[in-house]
Amino acid sequence: MNRRVTIEDVARLAGVSRQTVSRAINNKGEISPLTLNRVMAAVEALDYRPSGVARGLATQRTRTIGLIVPDITNPFFPEVARGVQDVARGNGYSVFLCNTDESPREELQALQSLAAQPVDGIILFGSRISDDDLIAFTDRYHPLVVLNRFLQRPGVSLILVDNQRGAKLAVDYLADQRHAAIGLLAGPVTSPSSAQRVEGYRQAMAAHGLPVDENWILPGPPTIEGGYEAARLLLAGHPQITALFAYNDLRAWGAIQACQELGRRVPHQCTIIGFDDIRLAAMVSPSLTSVRVDKYYLGQQAMSRLLNMLEEPEATFPPIQVGVELVMRESAPA
Amino acid sequence: MNRRVTIEDVARLAGVSRQTVSRAINNKGEISPLTLNRVMAAVEALDYRPSGVARGLATQRTRTIGLIVPDITNPFFPEVARGVQDVARGNGYSVFLCNTDESPREELQALQSLAAQPVDGIILFGSRISDDDLIAFTDRYHPLVVLNRFLQRPGVSLILVDNQRGAKLAVDYLADQRHAAIGLLAGPVTSPSSAQRVEGYRQAMAAHGLPVDENWILPGPPTIEGGYEAARLLLAGHPQITALFAYNDLRAWGAIQACQELGRRVPHQCTIIGFDDIRLAAMVSPSLTSVRVDKYYLGQQAMSRLLNMLEEPEATFPPIQVGVELVMRESAPA
DNA sequence: TTGAAAGCGGTACCAC
DNA sequence: GTGGTACCGCTTTCAA
Numbered sequence: 001m002n003r004r005v006t007i008e009d010v011a012r013l014a015g016v017s018r019q020t021v022s023r024a025i026n027n028k029g030e031i032s033p034l035t036l037n038r039v040m041a042a043v044e045a046l047d048y049r050p051s052g053v054a055r056g057l058a059t060q061r062t063r064t065i066g067l068i069v070p071d072i073t074n075p076f077f078p079e080v081a082r083g084v085q086d087v088a089r090g091n092g093y094s095v096f097l098c099n100t101d102e103s104p105r106e107e108l109q110a111l112q113s114l115a116a117q118p119v120d121g122i123i124l125f126g127s128r129i130s131d132d133d134l135i136a137f138t139d140r141y142h143p144l145v146v147l148n149r150f151l152q153r154p155g156v157s158l159i160l161v162d163n164q165r166g167a168k169l170a171v172d173y174l175a176d177q178r179h180a181a182i183g184l185l186a187g188p189v190t191s192p193s194s195a196q197r198v199e200g201y202r203q204a205m206a207a208h209g210l211p212v213d214e215n216w217i218l219p220g221p222p223t224i225e226g227g228y229e230a231a232r233l234l235l236a237g238h239p240q241i242t243a244l245f246a247y248n249d250l251r252a253w254g255a256i257q258a259c260q261e262l263g264r265r266v267p268h269q270c271t272i273i274g275f276d277d278i279r280l281a282a283m284v285s286p287s288l289t290s291v292r293v294d295k296y297y298l299g300q301q302a303m304s305r306l307l308n309m310l311e312e313p314e315a316t317f318p319p320i321q322v323g324v325e326l327v328m329r330e331s332a333p334a
Numbered sequence: 335m336n337r338r339v340t341i342e343d344v345a346r347l348a349g350v351s352r353q354t355v356s357r358a359i360n361n362k363g364e365i366s367p368l369t370l371n372r373v374m375a376a377v378e379a380l381d382y383r384p385s386g387v388a389r390g391l392a393t394q395r396t397r398t399i400g401l402i403v404p405d406i407t408n409p410f411f412p413e414v415a416r417g418v419q420d421v422a423r424g425n426g427y428s429v430f431l432c433n434t435d436e437s438p439r440e441e442l443q444a445l446q447s448l449a450a451q452p453v454d455g456i457i458l459f460g461s462r463i464s465d466d467d468l469i470a471f472t473d474r475y476h477p478l479v480v481l482n483r484f485l486q487r488p489g490v491s492l493i494l495v496d497n498q499r500g501a502k503l504a505v506d507y508l509a510d511q512r513h514a515a516i517g518l519l520a521g522p523v524t525s526p527s528s529a530q531r532v533e534g535y536r537q538a539m540a541a542h543g544l545p546v547d548e549n550w551i552l553p554g555p556p557t558i559e560g561g562y563e564a565a566r567l568l569l570a571g572h573p574q575i576t577a578l579f580a581y582n583d584l585r586a587w588g589a590i591q592a593c594q595e596l597g598r599r600v601p602h603q604c605t606i607i608g609f610d611d612i613r614l615a616a617m618v619s620p621s622l623t624s625v626r627v628d629k630y631y632l633g634q635q636a637m638s639r640l641l642n643m644l645e646e647p648e649a650t651f652p653p654i655q656v657g658v659e660l661v662m663r664e665s666a667p668a
Numbered sequence: 669t670t671g672a673a674a675g676c677g678g679t680a681c682c683a684c
Numbered sequence: 685g686t687g688g689t690a691c692c693g694c695t696t697t698c699a700a
Contacts, residue, residue, distance in 0.1 A: 007678060019687060026679085053390040053676085059692085388692070
């Protein structure tokens, strides 16, 4: 590769100092229009682009952020990522994307590698690490935006989806249809959002006077396969179950497949509700009744908040609450 | 944020020079086991992590690459991204992800911003910019791995999916079933992979002695909505069409929806074949017959190749060909 | 085996 | 308004 064009080259060509070039390209400090023009002409001529690395070293800001998600192939996260990236790009930021595969170890590594990179801030979705590890990390690094996890710390902002209410909406809906034995295909045991949905399920069941058999709650990976396995086990072991509420749409789909194999028709012989309302929920057959989360908005909010924190490092920001709504379709018709 | 721990701090604590610390953490140069231990102890004690930025400036290598895709919410790309990222991480690289929204302008900006970042290399999927722009860019920046686009340039490696053959497989299959009027829901006009699939379609039609009405070929965005619109237009304007071959699975799904609205049953009154075989192709109803591409493998190959180029900057590497296969399902049964 | 000094490509601070 | 100089945190080169 040809040697990189540096600020020095521009300065030489324009017949000014490096400093003046710096002023010109950064639109700051007073500069005479004349020199500005000369410098910009030189920049054009050489097709000069300042090195982000050098700039990062000098300013201690890289205009770079890290986005950590469990798995970008889970259709929930691409939409979130778009929300983050669109806001980021609009403000001149680039985004590192890291997958953790639901592994706390990978997550911690991702955090540390991003901190060393170093990025100006980190957005952490689907966190699975322990409170201790996360707190230890927040002590050394910020700003940090964390989703769906309570963690009151300086330098940490929270985005909270109303998971409990989402679960309540689903259970209410099923209970109103006289379902009493409602199985719960919970998410990963390490997932705070799953814990919140489980809690919402428990409260709603209680509110309807419905007893909960602990065996009806089966955690597992947030994938089609995971939902399939869980539904098979649950329906085989507890034939009295007439409805399933799943941690996410992928698990709900797995459950639909399991029902089909077990000869239980959805929704008539088994009613199913998912969570997230990913785009394709409407496309499968039967289409999926689901608790809708505005994923793109979530990403936008997370990135906007991170920008706010970057602008006012000393400020404290309240958590952002994001609502949910039930979208009715074939797998759990009215 | 507490001041960053630097190599200087470690050196002081260990009672050695910065240089010795550098040697220790990079496992290079001769160093006495004793000092090594002392240094590493200091590193531990301070929880020191070298700054990627400073290192990048000094070495001119950031262990960072850029991945450009049209749209990460298109289910094709998350799988590719995982392939790229898994190989990247396994080799100590981080990945910047950029979306272009199919826009040549955004794509060019993404390329330039990544080049300025600067990343060690770029993987470009779904390129939409002009040959001129791309060539101009390759002259100033490499290494570059480009997918599905012919471009013989030094510093550029190619990954080529056998798009023509994929289209041929689909058309052969339909022609063998006596379909003669086969519509083509092509991709974006700027998409090289779409052009290749159109070409394959033309050749296969000709091989079967089937005339092609140019109006049967309708390009458009690679989305469900795009496929829906295109299929509506095509089927309304040319009722004799009995089968549709779509640029990708999303367009095929849109077509299925259009058929349902028009009262044409799939596959009996309209047979449909998609492309990509994204994971959910098997989940929709009717399930989708599709030309399968191994997306994860594609990503792995792209990143592996990029690593090779990074290791041997002077070497020339041949294009990597990636095969396809037809997966039969309900939308076009045997 | 270890250390001193220069340099990577910018920005910040202070003169002029 | 402009230029000189130090400095960001690390690696590289060369000497000791």
